[in-house]
Amino acid sequence: xxxxxxxxxxxxxxxxxxxxxxxxxxxxxxxxxxxxxxxxxxxxxxxxxxxxxxxxxxxxxxxxxxxxxxxxxxxxxxxxxxxxxxxxxxxxxxxxxxxxxxxxxxxxxxxxxxxxxxxxxxxxxxxxxxxxxxxxxxxxxxxxxxxxxxxxxxxxxxxxxxxxxxxxxxxxxxxxxxxxxxxxxxxxxxxxxxxxxxxxxxxxxxxxxxxxxxxxxxxxxxxxxxxxxxxxxxxxxxxxxxxxxxxxxxxxxxxxxxxxxxxxxxxxxxxxxxxxxxxxxxxxxxxxxxxxxxxxxxxxxxxxxxxxxxxxxxxxxxxxxxxxxxxxxxxxxx
Amino acid sequence: xxxxxxxxxxxxxxxxxxxxxxxxxxxxxxxxxxxxxxxxxxxxxxxxxxxxxxxxxxxxxxxxxxxxxxxxxxxxxxxxxxxxxxxxxxxxxxxxxxxxxxxxxxxxxxxxxxxxxxxxxxxxxxxxxxxxxxxxxxxxxxxxxxxxxxxxxxxxxxxxxxxxxxxxxxxxxxxxxxxxxxxxxxxxxxxxxxxxxxxxxxxxxxxxxxxxxxxxxxxxxxxxxxxxxxxxxxxxxxxxxxxxxxxxxxxxxxxxxxxxxxxxxxxxxxxxxxxxxxxxxxxxxxxxxxxxxxxxxxxxxxxxxxxxxxxxxxxxxxxxxxxxxxxxxxxxxx
Numbered sequence: 001x002x003x004x005x006x007x008x009x010x011x012x013x014x015x016x017x018x019x020x021x022x023x024x025x026x027x028x029x030x031x032x033x034x035x036x037x038x039x040x041x042x043x044x045x046x047x048x049x050x051x052x053x054x055x056x057x058x059x060x061x062x063x064x065x066x067x068x069x070x071x072x073x074x075x076x077x078x079x080x081x082x083x084x085x086x087x088x089x090x091x092x093x094x095x096x097x098x099x100x101x102x103x104x105x106x107x108x109x110x111x112x113x114x115x116x117x118x119x120x121x122x123x124x125x126x127x128x129x130x131x132x133x134x135x136x137x138x139x140x141x142x143x144x145x146x147x148x149x150x151x152x153x154x155x156x157x158x159x160x161x162x163x164x165x166x167x168x169x170x171x172x173x174x175x176x177x178x179x180x181x182x183x184x185x186x187x188x189x190x191x192x193x194x195x196x197x198x199x200x201x202x203x204x205x206x207x208x209x210x211x212x213x214x215x216x217x218x219x220x221x222x223x224x225x226x227x228x229x230x231x232x233x234x235x236x237x238x239x240x241x242x243x244x245x246x247x248x249x250x251x252x253x254x255x256x257x258x259x260x261x262x263x264x265x266x267x268x269x270x271x272x273x274x275x276x277x278x279x280x281x282x283x284x285x286x287x288x289x290x291x292x293x294x295x296x297x298x299x300x301x302x303x304x305x306x307x308x309x310x311x312x313x314x315x316x317x318x319x320x321x322x323x324x325x326x327x328x329x330x331x332x333x334x
Numbered sequence: 335x336x337x338x339x340x341x342x343x344x345x346x347x348x349x350x351x352x353x354x355x356x357x358x359x360x361x362x363x364x365x366x367x368x369x370x371x372x373x374x375x376x377x378x379x380x381x382x383x384x385x386x387x388x389x390x391x392x393x394x395x396x397x398x399x400x401x402x403x404x405x406x407x408x409x410x411x412x413x414x415x416x417x418x419x420x421x422x423x424x425x426x427x428x429x430x431x432x433x434x435x436x437x438x439x440x441x442x443x444x445x446x447x448x449x450x451x452x453x454x455x456x457x458x459x460x461x462x463x464x465x466x467x468x469x470x471x472x473x474x475x476x477x478x479x480x481x482x483x484x485x486x487x488x489x490x491x492x493x494x495x496x497x498x499x500x501x502x503x504x505x506x507x508x509x510x511x512x513x514x515x516x517x518x519x520x521x522x523x524x525x526x527x528x529x530x531x532x533x534x535x536x537x538x539x540x541x542x543x544x545x546x547x548x549x550x551x552x553x554x555x556x557x558x559x560x561x562x563x564x565x566x567x568x569x570x571x572x573x574x575x576x577x578x579x580x581x582x583x584x585x586x587x588x589x590x591x592x593x594x595x596x597x598x599x600x601x602x603x604x605x606x607x608x609x610x611x612x613x614x615x616x617x618x619x620x621x622x623x624x625x626x627x628x629x630x631x632x633x634x635x636x637x638x639x640x641x642x643x644x645x646x647x648x649x650x651x652x653x654x655x656x657x658x659x660x661x662x663x664x665x666x667x668x
Contacts, residue, residue: 066538069546143586187546200590204400211590212403212521212547221586223579223605230609232586245557252477252555252566254588256534256545271557275564 034180037173037331043286044328046321047177050284054260055184061282065185069259071215071251071272072178074192074199076265076306077288078207080159080169082297084119084305087198088130089166090153092117094137102136111136134195135236139219142232143197150201162333167206171325172334174288177263178207189255192216193243193268215254217242247272265290270311273320285320287311292326368514371507371665377620378662380655381511384618388594389518395616399519403593405549405585405606406512408526408533410599410640411622412541414493414503416631418453418639421532422464423500424487426451428471436470445470468529469570473553476566477531484535501540505622506668511597512541523589526550527577527602531568549588551576581606599624604645607654619654621645626660 038044053061054068075081095105095114105111110129113121122129138146154167162169178188190209192199196216203209220235242250248271251259262269262276265288277283290306291298300308315322325332372378387395388402409415429439429448439445444463447455456463472480488501496503512522524543526533530550537543554569576584582605585593595618596603596610603621611617624640625632634642649656659666 066544143590144592147590187544189546196587197590210400210521212523212588214590218587221583223583229612230582230605232582232609248564248566249555249557253530253552254546256477256481256531256548258478271564275566278563 034183035173035176037176037329039328039330041328043321043323046284047180047286050261050282051181051184053282063260063281067257067260068181068184068186069189069255069257070181070186070261071189071191071247071255071259071263071276072174073264073266073269073272074190074194074216076290077263077269078170078174078178078190079166080296081265081306082290082299082303083160085194086159086166087194089157089159090150090198091130091133091137093153093157094149095133098137105136131238134238135219138195138198139234139236141234143221143234146197146234147201150198154202167202169333170206171288171329172331173329174263175207175334178209181261182208186261187213189213189215189251189259191242191247191251191262191272193241193246195219196242215242215250217246243268245271248275251275260284262286263288264311266306266308267310268307270314273311274318277318277320285315285318287315287320287322289322289324291324292329292332294326295332296325368517369507369510371510371663373662373664375662377655377657381514381618381620384595384616385515385518387616397594397615401591401594402515402518402520403523403589403591404515404520404595405523405525405581405589405593405597405610406508407598407600407603407606408524408528410624411597411603412504412508412512412524413500414630415599415640416624416633416637417494419528420493420500421528423491423493424484424532425464425467425471427487427491428483429467432471439470465572469553469572472529472532473568473570475568477555477568480531480568481535484532488536501536503667504540505663506665507663508597508622509541509668512543515595516542520595521547523547523549523585523593525576525581525584525596525606527575527580529553530576549576549584551580577602579605582609585609594618596620597622598645600640600642601644602641604648607645608652611652611654619649619652621649621654621656623656623658625658626663626666628660629666630659 035044053059054063056062072078075085092114095111099105099115109121110125110132113125114133154165157166158164159166159169181188188209190199190203190207190213194216196214196218199216200211200214203211203214217238218240220237220239222233222235224231224233240246247269258279259276260279261284262272263286264273273285277285289300290296299306300312312322369378387393388397390396406412409419426448429445433439433449443455444459444466447459448467488499491500492498493500493503515522522543524533524537524547528550530548530552533550534545534548537545537548551572552574554571554573556567556569558565558567574580581603592613593610594613596606597620598607599622607619611619623634624630633640634646646656
C-alpha cells in the first residue's frame with residue numbers, strides 16, 4: 001500500500017478507506033465497478049457523474065468531505081415496505097405477545113384487530129388506531145431495552161413472501177450506493193418516517209450506518225430515577241414525526257447541514273428531495289420507483305403505503321432521477 | 335508506512351487515523367505523549383488507563399469502536415464560560431445591532447438592559463428575561479443563516495479579559511483529549527446546554543467535531559415554503575433544553591447509545607455523568623474543576639454560571655475524576 005503524505009489527499013484517502021471499512025459489504029465498493037448490481041444506463045451514470053463532480057478537487061462542483069452529506073429514506077428505499085411496513089409487523093407481534101397481560105384489550109376493536117391479524121379492521125382504524133397500537137406496543141421501557149427488543153424480533157421474524165429475515169430484504173443496489181458514497185468521503189444518514197430506535201436496532205449491522213446517523217420519528221422520552229439510577233422512559237406520545245415536511249426539520253436539527261444527495265421512494269420524501277436539491281451547487285435527488293412486480297412489488301399512485309405521485313410528477317422538472325427497479329437494477333436483494 | 339492487513343486491526347488503525355486527521359491539532363495526538371498539556375498525575379493516568387482498558391482487544395474491558403462514544407459539555411468544559419456564556423455576548427451584540435429596527439424595545443426593561451449592557455439589570459430579569467432576549471436575537475431566520483451569523487460574529491468578537499477571539503479560549507488539554515480519543519477509535523460528541531446551531535458554527539473548525547455530532551438546546555423549527563423553495567424558520571420558542579436531566583434525553587435521542595466516557599464541569603452535567611457511569615462495564619466520568627484564578631477563573635459552589643456542587647460532592651462515591659485546572663493542566667489555552 002503506497003500512500004502519498006501530502007495533507008488533504010492523504011486525509012481524504014484515509015477517511016474514505018475508514019468509512020468504507022465500516023460496511024460489511026466493503027468488497028463491492030473497492031473493485032473497479034462500485035455499483036455491480038446496477039445496470040448500465042442513465043441512472044447509474046447520473047450517480048457516477050455526480051460523485052465524480054463533487055469529489056474532483058479543483059473542479060467547479062467540488063465539495064469538501066465534511067459537507068458531503070447524503071440522506072436515505074428507509075422503508076421502500078433501502079428495504080421492502082410491502083405489504084406493510086416491517087415496523088407494523090413488529091408492533092402486531094408485540095401486541096399479540098403482550099395480550100395475555102392485557103385482558104382489557106379484548107374490549108377494544110383496534111386491539112382485537114391486531115390480535116387477530118385482521119388487516120381490514122386495522123386499516124379501518126386509520127392512523128389513530130395505528131398510533132394507539134404503536135404506543136401500546138412500544139412505550140414504557142428505555143430506549144436501550146427497545147433497541148434490544150427490536151433486534152431480537154428481527155432475528156426470528158420472517159416475511160410472508162420470501163420467508164426470510166426482514167434484514168435480508170434490503171436492496172443490494174442501495175447497499176452498494178451507501179458503500180460507494182462512504183468510500184468517496186460522504187457521511188450517509190438514514191432519515192426515516194419509522195421509529196428511530198427501531199431502525200437503529202439494525203442500521204449498523206445491515207447498512208453500516210451508526211445509530212447516531214439515523215434520524216427518525218420519536219416517542220417522548222421522560223427522564224427519571226429508579227433504584228438509584230437515572231432512567232429514560234419511552235412515553236406513549238409521538239413527539240416528532242420525521243416524514244414529509246418533518247424530514248427537512250429532522251435533517252436540520254440532527255445533521256445541521258443541507259444534504260447534497262437524497263434518496264427516497266415516496267411522497268413522504270418529497271420535501272427532503274426538494275430541500276436537498278434546492279441547495280446551491282451540484283445536487284442529486286433520486287427516487288426508487290417500484291415497478292418490478294416479479295422480483296419485488298409494483299406500486300406508486302394507487303398505493304397507500306409508499307404513495308408516490310407528487311414527487312413522480314415533479315421529478316422531470318426538478319431534475320430528480322427516477323430509478324426503475326426493473327430496468328436499472330440487475331439484482332434486487334443481496 | 336507499514337500496515338497489517340488482518341481485518342479488525344487494519345480497520346481500527348485506519349479509522350483511528352482518519353478520525354485523528356479530522357482534527358487541526360493532530361500532531362499532538364500522534365507523538366508518544368498524546369496529552370502533552372497534562373501534568374503527570376492521577377487524572378492524566380486515569381484517562382490513559384481507561385483508554386488502554388477499553389481499547390485492549392481480548393482484555394476484560396474491551397469495547398468495540400462503534401460503542402466508543404464520549405460526550406463533552408461545551409461551556410466551561412471545552413471553552414471559557416466566565417464572566418458569562420459566550421452565546422450571551424453574541425445575543426447582546428445581536429440585540430444592539432438589531433435595536434435601530436426595533437424602537438419598541440426601548441419600552442421594555444430587559445431590552446434596555448441588553449442595549450445598555452447593564453449586567454445587573456440583566457441578572458435581575460432572570461431566566462425569563464434571557465429567554466426573551468435569546469428568542470428576539472436568534473429566531474426568525476433559517477438554521478443555515480444562523481450558523482453563518484454566529485460564525486461571522488465569532489470572527490470579529492473579542493473577550494474582555496484576553497482580548498482574543500472566543501474560539502481561542504478553548505482548553506488545550508481538552509482539545510488533546512478529543513484528538514486522543516478519536517485517535518483511539520472513539521466518536522466524540524458535544525452535548526451542550528447552549529444552542530445547537532451556535533456551537534455548530536465553530537465545532538468543526540475548532541474541535542474537529544462534525545455538526546451532526548453536536549447535541550444542544552433547540553428552537554422550534556417551522557417548515558414552510560417561500561418563492562418556490564422549502565424554508566425552515568427558527569421559531570421564538572425553545573423546544574428542547576439540553577441541560578441537566580435533558581442531557582441524557584438528548585444523548586438517547588441523538589446518539590442512540592449510552593456514552594462510555596463523559597466530561598463536564600457543572601451540575602448541569604450531573605445527569606450526563608451519572609447516565610454515562612451508571613452503564614455496565616468500564617466507564618469514565620471527569621469534571622473540569624475551575625480552581626485557577628490566575629490563568630483562568632476559580633469558581634464552583636458560589637457561582638451561578640457553571641454552578642458545581644452536587645456533582646463535586648458526589649464525585650468521590652461515584653468514581654468521577656475531578657480535574658484541577660491548576661494542578662493537572664500545564665497549559666490552559668492553545
